[in-house]
Amino acid sequence: MKIALLQTAPKKDAPGRNLEDALNGLREASARGAQLVVLPECAISGYAISSRDDAFRLAETIPGPSTAEVHRHAAATGCHVVSGLLERDGDRLFNTAVIVGPHGVIGRHRKAHIVPVGADAFVARGDDLAVHDVLGVKIGLMICYEVRFPEIARVLALKGAQVIVVAANWPAGADVNPVVMVPARAAENSVHVLAANRTGQEGELSFIGRSCAYAPNGSCIVSAQQEEKVLFADIEIGHGLGKREVRDSNYVVDLRGHRRPELYQEIGKP
Numbered sequence: 093m094k095i096a097l098l099q100t101a102p103k104k105d106a107p108g109r110n111l112e113d114a115l116n117g118l119r120e121a122s123a124r125g126a127q128l129v130v131l132p133e134c135a136i137s138g139y140a141i142s143s144r145d146d147a148f149r150l151a152e153t154i155p156g157p158s159t160a161e162v163h164r165h166a167a168a169t170g171c172h173v174v175s176g177l178l179e180r181d182g183d184r185l186f187n188t189a190v191i192v193g194p195h196g197v198i199g200r201h202r203k204a205h206i207v208p209v210g211a212d213a214f215v216a217r218g219d220d221l222a223v224h225d226v227l228g229v230k231i232g233l234m235i236c237y238e239v240r241f242p243e244i245a246r247v248l249a250l251k252g253a254q255v256i257v258v259a260a261n262w263p264a265g266a267d268v269n270p271v272v273m274v275p276a277r278a279a280e281n282s283v284h285v286l287a288a289n290r291t292g293q294e295g296e297l298s299f300i301g302r303s304c305a306y307a308p309n310g311s312c313i314v315s316a317q318q319e320e321k322v323l324f325a326d327i328e329i330g331h332g333l334g335k336r337e338v339r340d341s342n343y344v345v346d347l348r349g350h351r352r353p354e355l356y357q358e359i360g361k362p
Contacts, residue, residue, distance in 0.1 A: 093127050093128055093227065093229060093255075093326070093327055093329060094124075094125050094126050094127050094128075094324065094325075094326050095126060095127070095128045095129070095130070095286055095305065095324070095325055095326075095327055096117075096120075096121035096124070096126035096128070096129045096130070096322055096323065096324050097129075097130050097286060097287070097288040097303045097304075097305065097314075097316075097322070097323040097325075098114065098117040098118070098121065098129060098130065098131045098132070098135075098288055098322055099132070099288065099289065099290065099291055099301050099303040099316050099319070099320055099321050099322070099323065100113050100114060100117060100131065100132060100135060100290055100291070100320060101113075101290060101291050101292025101293075101294075101299075101320050102132070102134065102135055102136070102137075102138045102139070102290060102292075102294065103138060103294065104138050104140050104294045104295050105138065105146070105150070106138065107136050107137055107138070107150055107158075110135060110136050110137070110138060111136050111158055111161060114131055114135055114136065114162075114175065115161060115162075115165060117129075117131070117322055118162070118165050118169075118171070118173060119165070120322050121171070121322055121324075122165070122169035122170075122171045124324060126171055126324065127170075127171055127172065127227060128171070128172050128173075128174070128226060128227070128231075128257075128286075129171055129172070129173045129174070130173075130174045130175075130257055130259065130286055130287075130288040131173065131174065131175040131176060131259065131288055132176055132259055132260055132261060132288050132289055132290035132303075133176035133187065133189070133235050133236050133259040133260050133261040133289075133290070134176050134177065134178055134187065134210075134211055134261060134290075135175050135176045135177065135259070135290070136152070136158045136175070136176075136177045136178075137150040137151065137152075137177055137178035137211065138150065138211075138294055139210040139211050139261045139290075139294060139297065140210050140211075140294040140295030140296065140297050141178075141210055141211045141213075141214065142295070143214075144185075144214045147178060147185055147211055147214040147215075148180060148185065150178055151177075151178040151179060151180035151185050152177060152178070152179065152180060153179070153180055153181070154177075154179050154188065154190055154197060154200060155196065155197055158175070158177055159175075159177075159190060159192055159196075159197055162175060162192045163192050163193075163194075163196050163197070166192055166193050166194045167194045167195075170194055171194075172191060172192070172193045172194075172198070172226050172227065173191070173192045173193075174189055174190070174191050174231075174233065174257050174259060174288075175189070175190055175192070175259070176188070176189050176190075176235065176259040176261075177190065178211055178215075179200075179202070184215075184216045185214055185215045185216065186202040186203065186215050186216060186218060187202070187203040187206075187211060187212055187215045187235060188200050188201065188202050188203070188218075188235075189201045189203075189233045189234075189235050189257070189259040191224055191226065191231070191233070193226065198224050198225075198226065199222060199224035199233075200233075201218065201220075201221070201222065201232075201233035201234070201235065202216075202217075202218025202219075202220070203215065203217070203218055203235040203236070203237075203238065204217050204218040204219060204220075204221070204238065204244070205217070205237055205238045205240075205241055205244075206237070207237055209297075210261075210295075210297060221244060221247050221248055221251070222251075223248060223251045223252050223253045229254055229255055229329050230251075230252045230253050230254045230255070230332070231253060231254070231255045231256070231257055232245075232248030232249075232251070232253035232255070232256045232257070233256070233257050233258075233259070234248075234256060234257070234258045234259075235258070235259050235260070236258070236259070236260040236261050236262065238258075239258055239260070239269050239273045239274060239277060239287070240269070240273060242276070242277065242280065243359060245277040245280070245281050245283075245285075246280070246281060248281075248283075249281035249282075249283055249332050249333050249347075250333065250348070252332060253281075253283055253332060254283055254284070254329050254330060254331065254332045255283060255284045255285075255286060255327075255329065256277065256278075256281070256283050256284070256285045256286070257285075257286050257287075257288075258274065258285060258286065258287040258288070259288055260287055260288065260289040260290070261289065261290050261299060262289045262299060262300050262302065263297055263298065263299055263300065264298045264299070264300060266300060267300060267302065269287075269302075270287060270289065270300075270302040270303075270304050270315070271302075274287050274304055274306050275306045275310040275311075275312065276310070278306040278307065278308055278309075278310050279306075279308070279309060279310030280347070281308075281332065281333060281347065282308040282309075282330065282331075282332055282333055282334070282336060282345075282347055283308055283330070283332050283333075284305065284306065284307060284308060284313075284327050284329070284330075285305070285306045286305045286327075287303055287304050287305070288303050289301055289302055289303045291318050291319065291320060292320070300318060301316055301317055301318040301319065302315065302316060302317065302318070303315070303316045303323055304316070304323075305323070305325050305327065307327070308330050308332075313325045313327065333347045333348040334348070335348075335349065
């Protein structure tokens with residue numbers, strides 16, 4: 093699968109401009125054959141939101157105007173897109189990552205782990221971890237801070253995910269996420285992890301970029317620094333938590349079969 097990570101710099105209170113920047117990146121990615129394109133968290137609405145009224149004004153329904161534009165692009169090119177946006181559902185708001193393909197919206201993930209900063213000060217927590225089929229590949233979604241929770245990635249892997257996509261807005265000081273957390277989530281679950289983080293300044297918040305893709309053995313496939321750019325990579329899809337024989341040795345890594353769930357009861361307690 094050829095993938096592209098769009099490291100964009102959404103502007104404050106400029107959803108139209110942010111959408112056009114995203115569409116320009118999608119055009120570049122699809123022109124170079126990307127089958128799966130990943131945008132950052134809140135790529136359309138922006139993240140530096142200081143009031144609930146502003147959050148509702150910048151939020152959209154799913155399907156909605158932005159997903160319709162992305163759908164038009166996907167239908168014309170055959171690519172699939174993961175994008176972060178602020179979602180409005182009745183009187184509730186969610187920080188959401190949505191998958192859009194040639195036939196429309198495929199699925200979404202509502203951020204379940206919240207630090208009340210920026211847009212996240214006004215959203216409700218999501219309560220579902222789902223795996224979605226994209227071109228025959230099982231894909232799970234996470235958003236930003238959630239990469240700090242190994243339980244999420246493990247649940248997605250146990251549900252069959254072969255690729256975990258992270259839409260992020262990692263701010264200054266969060267370098268541990270692309271450098272440590274992303275490769276750890278990949279290696280401990282034997283899955284690809286693709287992380288698209290934003291860059292630039294928005295309001296009083298600055299962001300580190302560092303978008304990256306890691307292989308199931310925890311090795312870096314591609315990474316960026318802080319510039320706006322589109323990252324490309326070809327990834328060979330594996331079997332997730334399936335057994336893996338270690339070359340030139342006589343043992344097998346079985347990250348599913350070697351688990352001891354009876355020892356992990358403490359994790360599930362409130």
